[in-house]
Amino acid sequence: MDIRSELKAHEIKYTKQREEVLSILKASMLPMTINQLRDQLEVEMDLSTIYRILDVLLEKEIITKTVPLEPSQALYDYKRHIHKHHLICTICGKIQIIEGCPLHDYEHQVEAKTQYIIDRHQLELYGVCPNCQIH
Amino acid sequence: MDIRSELKAHEIKYTKQREEVLSILKASMLPMTINQLRDQLEVEMDLSTIYRILDVLLEKEIITKTVPLEPSQALYDYKRHIHKHHLICTICGKIQIIEGCPLHDYEHQVEAKTQYIIDRHQLELYGVCPNCQIH
DNA sequence: TTAACTGCAAACAATTTGCATTGTT
DNA sequence: AACAATGCAAATTGTTTGCAGTTAA
Numbered sequence: 627m628d629i630r631s632e633l634k635a636h637e638i639k640y641t642k643q644r645e646e647v648l649s650i651l652k653a654s655m656l657p658m659t660i661n662q663l664r665d666q667l668e669v670e671m672d673l674s675t676i677y678r679i680l681d682v683l684l685e686k687e688i689i690t691k692t693v694p695l696e697p698s699q700a701l702y703d704y705k706r707h708i709h710k711h712h713l714i715c716t717i718c719g720k721i722q723i724i725e726g727c728p729l730h731d732y733e734h735q736v737e738a739k740t741q742y743i744i745d746r747h748q749l750e751l752y753g754v755c756p757n758c759q760i761h
Numbered sequence: 762m763d764i765r766s767e768l769k770a771h772e773i774k775y776t777k778q779r780e781e782v783l784s785i786l787k788a789s790m791l792p793m794t795i796n797q798l799r800d801q802l803e804v805e806m807d808l809s810t811i812y813r814i815l816d817v818l819l820e821k822e823i824i825t826k827t828v829p830l831e832p833s834q835a836l837y838d839y840k841r842h843i844h845k846h847h848l849i850c851t852i853c854g855k856i857q858i859i860e861g862c863p864l865h866d867y868e869h870q871v872e873a874k875t876q877y878i879i880d881r882h883q884l885e886l887y888g889v890c891p892n893c894q895i896h
Numbered sequence: 897t898t899a900a901c902t903g904c905a906a907a908c909a910a911t912t913t914g915c916a917t918t919g920t921t
Numbered sequence: 922a923a924c925a926a927t928g929c930a931a932a933t934t935g936t937t938t939g940c941a942g943t944t945a946a
Contacts, residue, residue: 691830692830693828693829693830693833694828694883695826695827695828695883698828698835700833713871713875713877713879715877716880722875722877724871724874724875728863728864728867729863732863733886736848736859736886737888739859740848740857740859740891741890741891741894742848742850742857742886742888742889742890742891743888743889743894744848744886744887744888745851745887745888745889746886746887746888747884747885747886747887748829748830748883748884748885748887749882749883749884750882750883751868751871751877751879751881751882752879752880752881752882752883753872753877753878753879753880753881754877754878754880755876755877756875756876756877759876759878
């Protein structure tokens with residue numbers, strides 16, 4: 627599906643800024659910070675515009691947001707069919723994608739125990755990548 | 762163990778500011794933001810001092826830091842024997858403690874698969890608490 | 897006494913807001 | 922034409938830093 631249709635499918639008004647932000651996120655295999663996103667823009671746009679677009683995409687659950695422990699700048703990620711988490715190297719910052727999620731059953735158990743209705747979670751792992759273990 | 766000894770055991774120089782910050786965190790069953798912490802101080806102290814003290818306590822792994830998705834202000838928590846996570850109500854902000862951790866085996870699997878050495882993780886759940894489901 | 901810690905003020909960074917202008921439907 | 926989105930500038934908020942004065946060991 628092209629970006630234009632994807633926006634329409636979510637009832638988001640088309641603008642070239644929204645198209646560009648979404649297509650950059652969609653093309654990236656790794657989650658991105660606002661600054662990384664801005665650096666990839668072909669047409670410059672104001673940071674406040676980017677923030678507002680990300681808010682819309684989050685609202686519609688087209689992307690996800692994560693706030694890592696360090697550096698604590700938010701990461702935005704296009705939501706694909708495979709739910710995934712990140713393993714972040716605390717030395718070099720490299721992000722390793724971990725496909726799948728270990729929390730399905732756990733969330734149900736917690737719902738049963740607490741009576742909360744759980745609708746999402748934030749999980750990242752932190753450690754040292756193979757490369758940084760050597761150097 | 763009293764706070765003074767606890768600081769000494771971790772080779773942290775005693776100051777009344779450090780004593781107070783640590784004792785407040787230790788007394789709280791819930792994780793706290795910097796502002797909540799400051800509001801409980803009997804002796805006022807500068808915010809930069811609080812940040813620096815928290816850095817020391819984190820360094821020595823006496824406390825943990827979490828950066829929730831919303832509101833994205835860091836939470837600090839005294840580290841007890843029972844590893845735990847938080848379930849945060851996205852309506853009223855109430856934090857429910859979940860004792861235990863579902864990630865032990867998972868971390869080992871991920872280590873085996875990725876060759877990273879994993880040393881910590883961040884996990885919180887988000888949902889709607891029983892009270893907010895009614896109102 | 898010495899090195900480390902604190903307070904203060906200023907800098908910095910990330911994010912949000914108000915408002916006039918522009919663009920989409 | 923009507924309403925919503927963008928750009929710009931300014932305001933907010935959270936956090937960090939430099940430095941002079943104070944304090945713990």
